[in-house]
Amino acid sequence: MPPRSILHVDMDAFFASVEVREKPSLRGLPVLVAGAGKRGVVSAASYEARVFGCRSAQPTAVALRLCPRAVVISPRHGIYEEVSEQVFAIFERFTPLVEPLSIDEAFLDVTGSERLFGPPRAVAEAIRAAVSAETRLTCSVGISAVKFIAKIASGRNKPDGLTEVPPGGEHVFLDPLPIGELWGVGPKAKEALESRGIATIGDLRRRDARDLMRWFGESGLHFHQLAHAIDERAVEPVHERKSISHEDTYADDIAGRDVIERHLLDQATRVADRLTRKGLRGRKVHLKIRDGRFVTESRQTTLPRATAQAREIYRAACGLLDSVVLDGRGFRLTGVGVSDFVEPAEEEAQLDLFGAGGMKPTKEETHHQRGDALQGVLTAVRERFGAKGLYPADTDPHAPADTLGGKALAKKKADP
Amino acid sequence: MEIRIDRDAFAKALGVVQGVVERKHTMPVLANALLSAQDDSLEIVVTDLEICMRNRIPSISTETAGTVTVNARKLYEVVKELPDPTVELRAMDNDWVEIRSGRSLFHIAGLPAQDFPTIPSMEEAVYRTVPEKHLRRLLSLVEYAISTDETRYHLNGVYVESRTTAGSDEVRFVATDGHRLSLATASTTDLGGLKLDEGVILPRKAVAELRKLLDGDQSVEIALGKNHASLRKRGLSMLFQYVDGEFPEYERVIPKGEMQRATVKRAQFLRALQRISLVSADRTHGAKLELHPAELRLSANHPDIGEAVETLEIEYAGDDLSIGFNATYLLDVFRVLEADEIELEIKDGLSQGAIREKNNPDFLAIVMPMRI
Numbered sequence: 140m141p142p143r144s145i146l147h148v149d150m151d152a153f154f155a156s157v158e159v160r161e162k163p164s165l166r167g168l169p170v171l172v173a174g175a176g177k178r179g180v181v182s183a184a185s186y187e188a189r190v191f192g193c194r195s196a197q198p199t200a201v202a203l204r205l206c207p208r209a210v211v212i213s214p215r216h217g218i219y220e221e222v223s224e225q226v227f228a229i230f231e232r233f234t235p236l237v238e239p240l241s242i243d244e245a246f247l248d249v250t251g252s253e254r255l256f257g258p259p260r261a262v263a264e265a266i267r268a269a270v271s272a273e274t275r276l277t278c279s280v281g282i283s284a285v286k287f288i289a290k291i292a293s294g295r296n297k298p299d300g301l302t303e304v305p306p307g308g309e310h311v312f313l314d315p316l317p318i319g320e321l322w323g324v325g326p327k328a329k330e331a332l333e334s335r336g337i338a339t340i341g342d343l344r345r346r347d348a349r350d351l352m353r354w355f356g357e358s359g360l361h362f363h364q365l366a367h368a369i370d371e372r373a374v375e376p377v378h379e380r381k382s383i384s385h386e387d388t389y390a391d392d393i394a395g396r397d398v399i400e401r402h403l404l405d406q407a408t409r410v411a412d413r414l415t416r417k418g419l420r421g422r423k424v425h426l427k428i429r430d431g432r433f434v435t436e437s438r439q440t441t442l443p444r445a446t447a448q449a450r451e452i453y454r455a456a457c458g459l460l461d462s463v464v465l466d467g468r469g470f471r472l473t474g475v476g477v478s479d480f481v482e483p484a485e486e487e488a489q490l491d492l493f494g495a496g497g498m499k500p501t502k503e504e505t506h507h508q509r510g511d512a513l514q515g516v517l518t519a520v521r522e523r524f525g526a527k528g529l530y531p532a533d534t535d536p537h538a539p540a541d542t543l544g545g546k547a548l549a550k551k552k553a554d555p
Numbered sequence: 556m557e558i559r560i561d562r563d564a565f566a567k568a569l570g571v572v573q574g575v576v577e578r579k580h581t582m583p584v585l586a587n588a589l590l591s592a593q594d595d596s597l598e599i600v601v602t603d604l605e606i607c608m609r610n611r612i613p614s615i616s617t618e619t620a621g622t623v624t625v626n627a628r629k630l631y632e633v634v635k636e637l638p639d640p641t642v643e644l645r646a647m648d649n650d651w652v653e654i655r656s657g658r659s660l661f662h663i664a665g666l667p668a669q670d671f672p673t674i675p676s677m678e679e680a681v682y683r684t685v686p687e688k689h690l691r692r693l694l695s696l697v698e699y700a701i702s703t704d705e706t707r708y709h710l711n712g713v714y715v716e717s718r719t720t721a722g723s724d725e726v727r728f729v730a731t732d733g734h735r736l737s738l739a740t741a742s743t744t745d746l747g748g749l750k751l752d753e754g755v756i757l758p759r760k761a762v763a764e765l766r767k768l769l770d771g772d773q774s775v776e777i778a779l780g781k782n783h784a785s786l787r788k789r790g791l792s793m794l795f796q797y798v799d800g801e802f803p804e805y806e807r808v809i810p811k812g813e814m815q816r817a818t819v820k821r822a823q824f825l826r827a828l829q830r831i832s833l834v835s836a837d838r839t840h841g842a843k844l845e846l847h848p849a850e851l852r853l854s855a856n857h858p859d860i861g862e863a864v865e866t867l868e869i870e871y872a873g874d875d876l877s878i879g880f881n882a883t884y885l886l887d888v889f890r891v892l893e894a895d896e897i898e899l900e901i902k903d904g905l906s907q908g909a910i911r912e913k914n915n916p917d918f919l920a921i922v923m924p925m926r927i
Contacts, residue, residue, distance in 0.1 A: 443704035451706065462579050481838070488839055489881060490923045492808050492907060493733050 142306050144259040145374060146247040147281040147289035148266060150226065151298035153243035154183035156276050157222055158212050169209040173199040176390035178471070182214050186298055217522070219243075220413070222274055229269045233262055238374045244293075246286060248374035260303055267301065285309065285370045287322040309368035314341030321365055323358065331355070332362075340366050383417075384425065384476025385409040392431045392469030396460070399428075399473060403456045404449075404531050406475040411449035414477060415518040420445035421477035424455035428463055429472040436463055445481035448514045449531070452477060556621025556646040558592045560612065562637050562656065568599055568610045569631040571791065574764050576627045577603045584670045588627035590644070592617050600674065601627055606761050607674045611790035622668040625652045633661055677794055680780035682787065683747035690746070690777070691769035693728050694762055696739040696918055699887040701759045702732035709800025713762050715779065716754030717743065724750065729805050735884045736805060736921040751779055756798035764793065808921055810909050814900040815873035817846055818913060821897045824851075825889040827865035831855040832882040834863045842882035843927050846901070847875050855882065878904045879927025885910075888920040 150156070154172040159165045169188035173181040179199035191206035203209060223242045230237045233256060236248035249262045256262045263280040270278050277299040281292025284306050292302040292312070304312045319329045321340055335354065337343050343351075344366035351359030364370070385406045393399060403426070414420065422445045429435040438459040446452060456475045520529045569588070578586055580603065589600040594617055599610045623646045630652075634642060639657030647653050647662065654661040694713065702710035714729040724743035729736065743750060757765075761784070768788060769775065776787040786793045828842065835841055835855035845852040851869045856862035878901055889897065894912035901908045910920040 443702070443706075461581065488841065488879075488925045488927070489734055490905065490925065491733055492731065492736060492921065492923045493803065 142284045143248060143250045143373075144253070144262075145283055145286055145289045146249055146259065146263055146266070147286075147293040148230065148245055148247060148263075149279050149281075149293045149297070150243035150270075151277045151279055152183050152185050152189075153223075153276075154214060154219055155185040155188075157219055158215075159185065160275050161218070165210060169193070169206050171199065171202055171206075171209045171211045172214050173202065173211050174213065174388070175199060175211060178388055178390050180388075184209075217412075222276070225274055226270060226276075226278075229266065229273060232269070233266055236374045236376050238376055246289065246374045260301070263301055263303075267299075283309070285368050286372050286374065287365060287370050288312065288368060290322070291316065291320055310341070310344070313366065313368060314339060314344065316340045318343060321362060322370075323365070324362065328355070328358070328362075381480075382421070382425070382476050382478035383410055383413050383419065384427075384474055385413075386427060386472060386474030388472045389470070392471050393473070394465075394467060394469045396465060399460065399465070399470065400457055402473050403460065403475055404453050406473065407453035407456055408449040408531060410475055410477055411447055411452055411514055412518045412521055414447035415514055416522065419480050420447045421480045422446075423477065423479040424452055424459070425474075425476040425478065426456050426459035426463075427472070427474040427476070428460075428470055431469045431471055433471075435472075438462055441479070445479075446477075448510045449517070450510060450514075556590070556592045556623055556644070557618035558597060558615050558644050559618070560597060560615040560642050560644060562634060562640050562642045564612050565597075565642055566631065566634045568597075568612050568790075569627065569634060571768070572599055572601045572608045572610055573627065573631060574760075574767060575601045575603055575606050575608045578628065582672075584624060584666045584672075586626055586628070587624040587666055587671070588630060589622060589624050589668060589671045591622045592620050592644075594620065600671070602672060602674060603760075604672065605758065606764060606793065606795040608764070608793045609674075609791070613790065621646055623650065623652050623665050624668050624671050625663050625665040629663060630654075633663065674794070675783070677778065677783055677785045678780045680778035680783075680785070682776040682778045682785070683749045684774050685747045685749065685777050686745075686774050687769045687771050687788075689741065690775065691766055693739045693741055694766050694769070696891055697728045697730040697737040698762055698766065699891060700730040700732055700735050700737040700920075701762065702730075703759070704732065707733065708798060709756065709802060712756040712758045712798040714754055714756050714802040714805070715751065717749075717751045726751070729802070731803070731805060734881070734923050735887075736808060737888070738805070738809075738919045738921075740917045747774075747777075749777065749779065752781075754802060755779055755784070756800060756802055757784060758795065758798050761793075761795040768793065808907060809919065810900065810902060810907055810921070812902070814902050814909070815846065815871075815876055817851065817873070817899045817901070818870035818896050819851065819867065819899060820869075821889060821892060821895055823867060824897065825886070827853050827867055828882055828886055828889065831863040831865055832886065834860045835882050839925065840882045841879055841925050841927055842885070843877065843879050844901075845875070845877045846871055846873065848872060876901060876903070877927075878908065879925040880908070880922055881925055884922045888922070892918070 155170045158170060158172055167187060169191060170185040171181050171188055171193060172183040173179050177200060181193060181195050181197045181199055181202050183195050184193040188206055188209050193202040193206050193209065219242060227237065230245055230247055234247050234249050234252050238246040249259055252262055256265055259282045263282055267278060267280060270276060279293045279297045279300040281289040282303040283289040283292055288304050288309060292304050295302040317339060318324055318332050318337055343362060348360060348363045351363045387402060393402065422442050423439055424442060425437065425439045427437050440455055440459055442455060452475060517529055576586060580586065585603060591598045595614060597612045597615050601608050633654060637656035638659055643655040645653040650665040650667050652663045652665050697713050701712060710732055716727050718725050718727055725740050726743055726746055726749055728739045765786060778785045784795055831842055831853050832840060832855060834857045836857050841855060843854045849868060849871055851867045853865040854863065888910050892912055894915060896913040898911045898913055899908060904924060907921050907923050912918055
């Protein structure tokens, strides 16, 4: 394979930076985008907060102990998604080969872009300039011929950094790095490697592949190859979104069918909004529910017709709840998701007897068609005025936490 | 309660009622069967609150009369497997049931009989005697077209209504899911004089259960009342509610005016369609029909798999015409039909097509095309 030019672009403290941009008075302050309450988790920490040791995925309580004067902001996924779409649209102006890794980072293969935009470094600079000019946010970029090195490189000079590992310079770059930086080396493997005197990637590279095979099997060989900068994986632009879901973890376990259903309605509403914004409709509805002892149950059902309507998603989720034995159990997490998206063309291909044949639609039919239209309006209103613009009466977002039976805490997307 | 009963008769009677029992219902007692022993018979009752089925087993020997409820599925599974042809059943304290047969002994947990819902009795209605086979045929001719879309609950059943066409009384059975429609007609005389003041919708589950019960060659009694329907067949009876909804004005979709008519051989067309649908797109199952004089070209393709073409000799003298259908919709119709020759009536690529058996005015299927 001819040498490739791969960029790894990573937005800097993405959620926190978006919040700071939206509210300039936060500039320079330690900001945590995090769920509040005793089970809250940090989604993003500004660089000012990171100085104190705050990190994402840390319990909010821990982060606040490290930095008591940090400003805590609840995550607003709608706006992050919107900015994310803007950023990815910029990436796609430079190359069609964009592989999203998450909402705020991606691999870009710019091998073919040289004639248009110049060498990889120039492409990276152009992307950084465009992101900065169009979103007023910064990103960091790593450049390498190898995917995983580009990813490590982007983390080297954060924030607002650019790190290029030129072809041939891989070993110079990798050798001194601690072994834990290598892709796929988790805490366990790190410990096992260190116990054998392998502390850096260079140490690993100089070992015999057979030893590594003996110790770690296939993954040992894989580590060895990575240490030699061998990583043939291409940038895969496919990554179509396969599902949209919304989960909440509650500060206090919730119990009772009524309370659970109210949360499901809220989650179904959020999922419906996201589906509607993206123009997607799905046929499968998923329910995920985890009790106080971390026993997780998942259910799914196939709808007769793809939907983006909150009402229909909610109804299906409640149907799935029927098959969960509630037994007075308390639940720490619930989630609702929709998958199996249907292409609009695929749906419209089948003509309808009722419309075309002149059969007068019955009350029920009219109701369903209005449901589609209504969902569009509801989503548009919430888009413009925020989640409190219009909401189902059962999920009053102004209600104090205890009436909802436990206020939603860590909100995270659970899209595979 | 303490009885002695023939194992095979008991297992058979329990088997018949299984379809009604909802295993996951908010009311746990609905997973159970209510067993009532009288002098010389045992009655088994199950219900899901919409359908109620009773099955009476005669000639048992009753030591003590009484009632128990026990999980219907578990009881069936146990009885089926018992070693001895005779089964002893005894109610225990705490609503448990003891089952003995040969050297087997089971104790099965039950629920108090008084928790079992009271079953309404059938209102005043006239029972009509109908040949089992005929009724089964009518239901299977339309059942495939019932909508499974719960949000269109008014389409979740078979619409039955009385009509007078050209001076003769008939009963129509209609089902539709909004994409296709099936209509089967029977003369009132053939249905023992069955007549309805207004149309009713028999729910999908009841239709499936009815069709299973109508497995013999004799006759059954059927009553279609104002709120309930009932079927009686020897020791068995079934009572169910109608779907509460307004069935669409189906007659407006029956194609009128000039149609192009082709006659195909049912078995040949069915097999060709089954073959090409092996490569039709996963969800839409699109199949293309191209009609030429004396020839029908059937084709399908899948972006990732490939394509398939079948050419059939047919009777057709009309214009060249091309139309797409969901192959599943056509297969469903062709599978329930029995005649050797089937007529396809098509107007154009965007209007509904009609399917009939040759020389049989009592059946009509309507299928809406797909854009291909």
